[in-house]
Amino acid sequence: MLQVADRPPTPTPVDVEIARNKGTSVAIEATNESLQASKTAQTPSLSEMIEQKTRENGRLRQELACQQRKQGAGLYLLEEVRLVVEKLQQAIIDYQRLQTTIDHESRVDR
Numbered sequence: 001m002l003q004v005a006d007r008p009p010t011p012t013p014v015d016v017e018i019a020r021n022k023g024t025s026v027a028i029e030a031t032n033e034s035l036q037a038s039k040t041a042q043t044p045s046l047s048e049m050i051e052q053k054t055r056e057n058g059r060l061r062q063e064l065a066c067q068q069r070k071q072g073a074g075l076y077l078l079e080e081v082r083l084v085v086e087k088l089q090q091a092i093i094d095y096q097r098l099q100t101t102i103d104h105e106s107r108v109d110r
Contacts, residue, residue: 008027010027015028
């Protein structure tokens with residue numbers, strides 16, 4: 001009998017979503033359907049493989065560009081928040097100074 005660690009992983013909902021998007025994972029590749037399909041699938045020609053890899057490369061470049069734009073937006077937000085935090089900290093310091101001055105002046109007036 002096989003131990004749990006010796007068995008291929010069972011596809012999770014994430015694996016199912018990956019498969020719906022024409023992707024693959026270890027769990028998907030280990031399913032009977034995938035194993036049988038790989039046995040009967042024809043090996044693509046060199047020109048077909050180049051075409052597939054070229055399309056995949058283009059898609060990955062687009063995805064990278066999108067992620068880089070998102071990172072840039074995140075860095076912009078981070079800097080804006082940092083500036084706001086500094087301004088709030090300074091406002092609190094100024095408020096406390098004013099309170100201290102007012103308290104001091106009210107004691108002197110008495």
